[in-house]
Amino acid sequence: MIAALIARLAQMLLVMFGISVVAFLIFFATPGADPSARIAGRNASQETLQQVRSDFGLDRPLPVQYALMMKRLFISRDLTSFVNRGQQVIPTVMRAIPITLSLVGGAAVLWVLGGLIVGVVAGATRGSAVDRTLMILSLIGISMPVFWLGEVANLLTQSRWHDTWLFSWVPALGYVALTEDPWGWFKALVIPWFTLATLYIGLYGRVLRASLIEMMQEDFVRTARAKGIGERRVLLHHGLRTSLVAFVTMFGLDFGALVGGGALLAEVVFGLQGIGKLTYDALQTLDLPMILANVIYASFFVVMANFVVDVLHVVLDPRLRDAH
């Protein structure tokens, strides 16, 4: 088992290295463009360009440039933006992380609960009108672009129905820090949570239903039934329990992907200054150091989330303990 974990760790480091190289090459080595002009932003002066060139070692070979960049990202952490002069990039990214975590964490609670309910109810009532309705709703949930759903939510809660009893509590768009005002934090995030969770409730509900139906054909379920165990207990204790392994895997990957930039669209629509919104704003101003830092930090988070899922898998499932 230790060997399997070490192999996975090595794999993770390799992927992280690969990602940093790819990101670096995209920004610094695409043919036909001067990276210093890109880093310095629009309409930069000659001095700024000169400063960028010496700062990033752009007159030196690519591997040296890469090493310098990584040093500034992870060791000295002194990367500064040239668009918003003097803005420290890494602390800005760090300040955005709690916002993204608040958004994704709350949505995750919703979608796990919602997915479980939809999946179990639909699986238990397979073929009934309830099942069919839930599956159609899930499919609609999967088919809606999250940013559009967010706009519809804004239209209803901020404008059309804002003056009715239903949504008069919804505050103006923006983030309220949890440490300052927990109730305000909750109110500001409820609508974004539901918006972000819709897709995943549909997805998890469908996957869980399919998995439950498959499990209910298995031998161990027949054995449980033969022992005279009630259908509800068979479903929840035998079927659901086994299905949850796949559920946990999906959750780890989706959570990682959302924190690592996937929540961008929801953040943009709801005006939450998280990692994704930070990258989006940097895109509007062509603030390259900011984008590079976001991309690398976010993708590292995704890789680490995948690693945690892998480790959990190895711990949960003895069959994966061989070292490959």
Add this chain to the structure above:
Amino acid sequence: MTSDAQPLKQTSSQRRRATEGPWATAWRKLRRDRAALFAFAVLIAIVLACASAPLYADYVSHTNPFVTNLNGEIEIDGQIRQVLEPSTEGLGLGMTPIGPTWRFGPYALGADNQGRDVAARLLYGGRNSLLIAGVAATLCLVLATFVGVVAGFFGGVVDMVLSRILDVLWAFPIFLLAISLSIVLIAQSIRIGPIEIRSGSLWLPIFIIGIVFVPYVARPIRGQVLTLMQAEFVTAAVGLGATPLRILLRDVLPNVVTRIIVFVPLMLALNMIIESALSFLSIGVQPPDASWGTIIQDGQGLLYSRPLVALAPGIAIVVTVLALNILGDGVRDALDPKSSFRVA
């Protein structure tokens, strides 16, 4: 005592299948799936409607949906109205584009903030959205099949290198990768060998969307090929002295094809969503061209005064993607019922 009817029924249906062939079976199953057929009809209707966008612009809306029309006027019920009217809401500053007229003619769905006909733009935008989704899906499936089959077929070092590359691409957050690529590519044209991608070209979103989902498709194909290479009929073919090429073409590829077909509607659905997201973030289709994503972005500023500008393309996306997903479920049930992969 195995005298119940179950085994008998199974053998008779097995015998029928054996004479029918797998494609005919799948086709028969799909034909019986009324939801999938209905979804397919809806898709055909959407494609035809979008394809006739120039006709609509010429004969119905009588406007060029790519040219701003700030001082235009139209006649409704004998009254002349300006396309952009002085705003009556809030402080009365700025202009509000004309709302939907709800009739088969100019500004059926109203105008956007540049006075352009939303209905006509919706059809033109749909053309781009469908085109990008289709070409990107083709690109993705071709690349992924190639990578997956090569990795699974040759195994060893080739497999390891390709799998690691897929890992890197897979871990790269989709939108951040797209932003990174587009920030570099959007400002100037880029040359990859003989191909030149100009900034603002549709090839840019196609290229980005086509690349990011390669691991999503390539990984299951690689897994399937690995399993196939262990199958007894492949061992038998090797034992009979079949060349690797023959094994690849006769034994491996035909078994992979069904799975690739199952992926087609699902990839199209996924690509539609991603394309709209990229265009919404202004890194997909570039103005004055339209796609359903860019129209939603146009409508963002008008959300509270003229919500239909953002709502209409969103509804178009939901209907199209929903139809693709229903069709995808039907195709999967018909061709590859045991496979279980996610829709998004």
